[in-house]
Amino acid sequence: xxxxxxxxxxxxxxxxxxxxxxxxxxxxxxxxxxxxxxxxxxxxxxxxxxxxxxxxxxxxxxxxxxxxxxxxxxxxxxxxxxxxxxxxxxxxxxxxxxxxxxxxxxxxxxxxxxxxxxxxxxxxxxxxxxxxxxxxxxxxxxxxxxxxxxxxxxxxxxxxxxxxxxxxxxxxxxxxxxxxxxxxxxxxxxxxxxxxxxxxxxxxxxxxxxxxxxxxxxxxxxxxxxxxxxxxxxxxxxxxxxxxxxxxxxxxxxxxxxxxxxxxxxxxxxxxxxxxxxxxxxxxxxxxxxxxxxxxxxxxxxxxxxxxxxxxxxxxxxxxxxxxxxxxxxxxxxxxxxxxxxxxxxxxxxxxxxxxxxxxxxxxx
Numbered sequence: 001x002x003x004x005x006x007x008x009x010x011x012x013x014x015x016x017x018x019x020x021x022x023x024x025x026x027x028x029x030x031x032x033x034x035x036x037x038x039x040x041x042x043x044x045x046x047x048x049x050x051x052x053x054x055x056x057x058x059x060x061x062x063x064x065x066x067x068x069x070x071x072x073x074x075x076x077x078x079x080x081x082x083x084x085x086x087x088x089x090x091x092x093x094x095x096x097x098x099x100x101x102x103x104x105x106x107x108x109x110x111x112x113x114x115x116x117x118x119x120x121x122x123x124x125x126x127x128x129x130x131x132x133x134x135x136x137x138x139x140x141x142x143x144x145x146x147x148x149x150x151x152x153x154x155x156x157x158x159x160x161x162x163x164x165x166x167x168x169x170x171x172x173x174x175x176x177x178x179x180x181x182x183x184x185x186x187x188x189x190x191x192x193x194x195x196x197x198x199x200x201x202x203x204x205x206x207x208x209x210x211x212x213x214x215x216x217x218x219x220x221x222x223x224x225x226x227x228x229x230x231x232x233x234x235x236x237x238x239x240x241x242x243x244x245x246x247x248x249x250x251x252x253x254x255x256x257x258x259x260x261x262x263x264x265x266x267x268x269x270x271x272x273x274x275x276x277x278x279x280x281x282x283x284x285x286x287x288x289x290x291x292x293x294x295x296x297x298x299x300x301x302x303x304x305x306x307x308x309x310x311x312x313x314x315x316x317x318x319x320x321x322x323x324x325x326x327x328x329x330x331x332x333x334x335x336x337x338x339x340x341x342x343x344x345x346x347x348x349x350x351x352x353x354x355x356x357x358x359x360x361x362x363x364x365x
Contacts, residue, residue, distance in 0.1 A: 028173045029122050036177050046133040047178035052154030054329050057101040057340070058320060059132040061125075062159030063109070067102035067341075069274040070159055073313050074100060074320070075337040085325050094321055097333030101150065101340045103128050103357065109162035110217055118166055120353065125158075125167020126174060127355045128344055132156055133182065138356040141345045146356070150340065154329055157185045157316055161210075161219045161272070164188055165226075185319045187312040188220065191270045192227040194310060196236075199267050203235030204228075205304070207269040209253060209276060215242030220272070237264075245275040250284035254299040265304040271311035278311045285309075 038044040060067045074095055081088045082096060112121035132153040136146035158164050158171075164186040171184055188208075196204060208220045220240040228236040241256055243249055253269070271278055285307070287293055289300045324330045341360025346353065 026169065028170050029119060029126070031123050031126055032170050032174045035126075035174060043130060044178065046130055047174065047180040050133065050178075050180040050182055052182055052327070052329055053152075054154070054331050055151060056154035057099045057151045058095075058155045058157070059101045059103060059153040060157045060159050061103045061128050061132065062105070062157075062163060064104045064106055066159040066274065067104045070157070070313065070316065071100040071102050071339045073274065074317060075339060077317055079317075080321065085321075092334070093337055094317070095337045097331035097335045097337070098324075099151070099338040099340060101132070101153065101342065102360075103132060103342050103344055104360065105344060108213070109160055109166070110214075110219070113162065113166070121162065121166045122170050123353060124344075124355070125163050126170055127353070129156060129167075129171050129174075129184075131342075131344065131355060131357050133180075134357075136357075137342065138358050140362055141356075141358060142348060143356075143358075144348055148359070150342070150357075153182060155183050155185070155320060155323060157187070157320070159187070159316075161188055161214065161223060165219055165223050183319075183323055185316060187315045188223050188270070188272055189227060190315050190319060191272070191310045191312065192224055193231075194315070195268045195270060196231055196233060198308060198310075199306065201267065202231075202233045204233060204237075205264050205267045206236070206238040207253060207257065207266045208238055208240045209249070209269055209271045209273055210240060210242050211273045211275070212242035212244055215240070243273065243276060245273070245277070247280075248284060249276055250281045250288065251295075251299065254288070254302050257302055258298070262302070265302055266307060267304045268308050268310060271309060274313060278309055278314075281309060 035043045035047070060070055075093060077094050078089045078092065079087060080094045081090045082092050082094065083090070109121055112118060112124070135149050135152050137148040137150050138146045139148050158168060168184070168186050168189070174180070175182065175184070195206060206224065208224070210220055214220065221238060224238040239257060239262065241253055243253060257266070269281070271281070285303070288295045289303055290296055342357040343360055343362070344355040345358055347356045
């Protein structure tokens, strides 16, 4: 068995998205153990042997901007033929008939970590996932009974790196141990896995372009280091830069890369900033590496021969589309995709930090 084949086989066998091995490599939180110990009750009933169904929603959990932007982009996306699934636009949105249910937080998840409440962030990630599985909606923060309803979920996207890193393991443990078969997509983890497969190299040099709010948070470095360790890619490294949208994004990225003393050519840039246009970066790349331009003598040398881009919108779209098509889980309704917004708020009179969902349209009187 040659090294390349072994490497690709290893990656194929790695769990997709947030999926990890059932064997606990680190302790899960008490909340997860408590739920799994339940013989009956509403929480374990949401999970036990749960299977996705066509009429359920695709749930996106994260900050307000990320949820809104991702749901909007997915709603208008038309890159596939809806009949045969080929990569040919057909004038019909790829997710026609689907509903994207956004569970949106106004608070930045990094605040929990910064104030030493990382375990609470892990708990809150679990609470939000449970609320995605539930069908109950509360019409206001003071509605104790839950007077409205929504569909459950057939697929969950964790649209924030802090949710991925601090909640993904616990959600995965909870789902695997309870027989819940709802897939959870973590875009950054998925892109890192794909980057190793696509390059078929252990010593991958990766740039990660994120939203400026995450520029010095260290969260992407942490995710990359963990995934590289899982794969056994000891020679891999990454740099993370927060970039605002605008002209010459790739030029600015590589200028900073050089200014910080980096000389190793990049094999890939993973784009996790929905405000940045990946196509404009591809245009920048063509200019930078062209021998007709002076930039090829400086910035061009920071680009490896097999360089490629990956971006989170495409990753989420491909993961969701493939799962729904392969498992016949599309609604098959010829209708414009819908977006529903929910806000998580603390459950009234609850002392455990649990939440309820209220409509995003709720306005305090």
